[in-house]
Amino acid sequence: MTTETMLFTSGDSMLNNGTSQGQRMADFLMNIAERERDLGLCMGLFDEIKSRNCALYGQWFGIISIILLIALGIVGFISHIVFSIVGWVIAFILIFVEVPLCLRMCPTSPKFDSFIAYFENCYFRAIMYLVFAVVMFLSTLMNTGPLVACGVTLLLGAICYGVAAFSGQAFASSKFLGGTGVDNVV
Incomplete structure (x- = not known):
């Protein structure tokens, strides 16, 4: 495996981790918004x-x-x-x-x-x-x-x-x- 391939592979895995963390954060925020909407506080x-x-x-x-x-x-x-x-x-x-x-x-x-x-x-x-x-x-x-x-x-x-x-x-x-x-x- 060459250095370019290793950098590309590690960057790709970092991108995937970032996306999954971003997705988790988005899900978390959506859950909060749903709870507030259920309580009638949001809008x-x-x-x-x-x-x-x-x-x-x-x-x-x-x-x-x-x-x-x-x-x-x-x-x-x-x-x-x-x-x-x-x-x-x-x-x-x-x-x-x-x-x-x-x-x-x-x-x-x-x-x-x-x-x-x-x-x-x-x-x-x-x-x-x-x-x-x-x-x-x-x-x-x-x-x-x-x-x-x-x-x-x-x-x-x-x-x-x-x-x-x-x-x-x-x-x-x-x-x-x-x-x-x-x-x-x-």
Whole structure:
């Protein structure tokens, strides 16, 4: 066997080993992707965005509103004591309305569960968000503060739920928050 043949043979075996290691790596990555897809983590959010279901958009505006109501309620507590506390109450209500997982995890009374069940309708959610937005916009009567941002996100949520209600879209809630997602929307 000549030196050229040995180099060619060893290079060929290295190429085969590289290919088999590359194939093993590709298989490993595919298994991870399949597990994530089975859990609904890989493309679930993008599927919800592409679904064009305005109820899902309204729910995500609700989650943004919850975060802003809590955070900006703390920031604006000195200048808007009453509206900050009202914002925290609104955030507490929205947590139970928008995050179905909370109703499963937290012990609640049947009366509270029936109250929350009223809001599994896009019409009622649109009205509720509109009322909450008006309350947050009323905070500007005292002076302009950070709670206006909460009013804007609540208003955007009301618009999304209103569009979903008037266009006849079925109510859906995000899988990420313990809901049914877009799979069960007909």
